[in-house]
Amino acid sequence: MNLTFSDRISGVKPSAIREILKLSTDPGIIAFSAGNPSPDAFPVEAIAQITAKVLRENPVGVLQYSLTEGYPPLREALKTWMDTRCHALREFDDLVVVAGAQQGIDLICKTFCNEGDVILCEDPSFIGSLNCFRSYGAKLKGIPMDGDGIDLALLEEALKTTPNVKLLYLIPNFQNPTGITMSLEKRKAVYALAKQYGALILEDNPYGDLRYEGEDVPTLKSMDEDGIVLYCGSFSKVLSPGLRVGYVLAHKDIIPKITVGKQCTDVHTNILAQHICERYMAEYDLPAHIEDLRVLYRKKRDLMLDSLAKYLHPAVTFTHPQGGLFIWCTLPDGVDMMAYAAEAIKRGVAVVPGTAFLADESASSQSFRVNFSTPSEEAIVKGCKILGDLSREWIG
Structure with a gap:
């Protein structure tokens, strides 16, 4: 079948996040790539x-x-x-x-x-x-x-x-x-x-x-x-x-x-x-429910920040968000971010490469995004250790 798609849709690539999320369905993968609410968040x-x-x-x-x-x-x-x-x-x-x-x-x-x-x-x-x-x-x-x-x-x-x-x-x-x-x-x-x-x-x-x-x-x-x-x-x-x-x-x-x-x-x-x-x-009390979410996610955010600080190579920097669901990690110059993310998946952790978020699709990035709302506390610690071990191997 010979299909000719519109110019409008032909130039749009699949969302990198959605593609990576496909990997996240594998029970052996720790999904730092998602942005979903915690399973414990739903009333x-x-x-x-x-x-x-x-x-x-x-x-x-x-x-x-x-x-x-x-x-x-x-x-x-x-x-x-x-x-x-x-x-x-x-x-x-x-x-x-x-x-x-x-x-x-x-x-x-x-x-x-x-x-x-x-x-x-x-x-x-x-x-x-x-x-x-x-x-x-x-x-x-x-x-x-x-x-x-x-x-x-x-x-x-x-x-x-x-x-x-x-x-x-x-x-x-x-x-x-x-x-x-x-x-x-x-x-x-x-x-x-x-x-x-x-x-x-x-x-x-x-x-x-x-x-x-x-x-x-x-x-x-x-x-x-x-x-x-x-x-x-x-x-x-x-x-x-x-x-x-x-x-x-x-x-x-x-x-x-x-x-x-x-x-x-x-x-x-x-x-x-x-x-x-x-x-x-x-x-129901929506403000009270939101406050419960804040308690839940504050704990998970703090755990991920502590784990990243503990395990990542000191040359890897990361943001300290006051809220939300995401932390932005940046590798030092000279480290191939895409190769790092690919190797992380092989070791059981999915992150989102920073290139997915750039206005210029041809531009490069040294950063990747991690999420703390979706994974369990145990998975947060384990995943951060895997990323940390990898960073220390690659940076030296």
């Missing part, structure tokens, strides 16, 4: 009770077609959440429920970007979003990061000199893959630059509630006096990724266009899953 009993209740009391309502914008009580609950918890709701804002933040990112790109338009992003950045942008024919321009977020001087230079910049894509909290959190001062400066040069900010915040130390930093959306920030949130890391429920908060003139784009994609987000999220917010 299974509460979700089972809610599901049984809504199917008993309102079966047609959760089995029939529904509104593209989302289940109205959930939309209102999310607006209240964004207003009271994040101080990020303006009179000009509205909200649409989407099938996870990934769909929100896809719909925003679909809404604003023509082929050849430029999207600025942190470098490195989340591979799922980068591939989404590539699928629409957008050009990616990566901006290197400092310890407190994107490099402001290089960002301004890119905004000033690059034609057709449509979006600035940012993960300000516990960034994937680096774990870096953008400082308050830098957030204010980024917002000012975007406003000055007429760029929209796409703020992706799936990890913001998972803070284990330090003080919360206001979202970019909370600074948005001009309607230029589009905010993507999700239940995936605080309730369940399998439910596939997220949301986009943006200016009310933008939401109808996103809604039309969603109608063309899937009509509406799973309505049973929306009811589950709304009922959990209404009848």
Whole structure:
């Protein structure tokens, strides 16, 4: 069979993470490559009770077609959440429920970007979003990061000199893959630059509630006096990724266009899953559940940081994230990172090569990403020792 695929999809490579995750199904592999919530993180009993209740009391309502914008009580609950918890709701804002933040990112790109338009992003950045942008024919321009977020001087230079910049894509909290959190001062400066040069900010915040130390930093959306920030949130890391429920908060003139784009994609987000999220917010204590997650993940993060410090060669550096799910490790110059990652898999540990997260797919990286939420505590220690032994063999 002779198949000719579209230019849009032909140039998009499979996600390196998803390919590596295939290896993670092998019980003999320690999956530092995943980004999944811990198996202990799900409120299974509460979700089972809610599901049984809504199917008993309102079966047609959760089995029939529904509104593209989302289940109205959930939309209102999310607006209240964004207003009271994040101080990020303006009179000009509205909200649409989407099938996870990934769909929100896809719909925003679909809404604003023509082929050849430029999207600025942190470098490195989340591979799922980068591939989404590539699928629409957008050009990616990566901006290197400092310890407190994107490099402001290089960002301004890119905004000033690059034609057709449509979006600035940012993960300000516990960034994937680096774990870096953008400082308050830098957030204010980024917002000012975007406003000055007429760029929209796409703020992706799936990890913001998972803070284990330090003080919360206001979202970019909370600074948005001009309607230029589009905010993507999700239940995936605080309730369940399998439910596939997220949301986009943006200016009310933008939401109808996103809604039309969603109608063309899937009509509406799973309505049973929306009811589950709304009922959990209404009848259970979501902030208390988030605090339990913080306790769970803080312990695992600390264990991985301690184990990396204990076992890795001193020349290998790594970030100390204040929250989120990831740590970014960097090998010294002269060590072949891709070969190191390949050898690690042979020895039973899967990590994600840093090249997967770069805006320029042909660029090289000395870094790799590890995750502490998915593996058990025993696996964290064992995996770090394997990586450490390997590093000491290769670095000497």
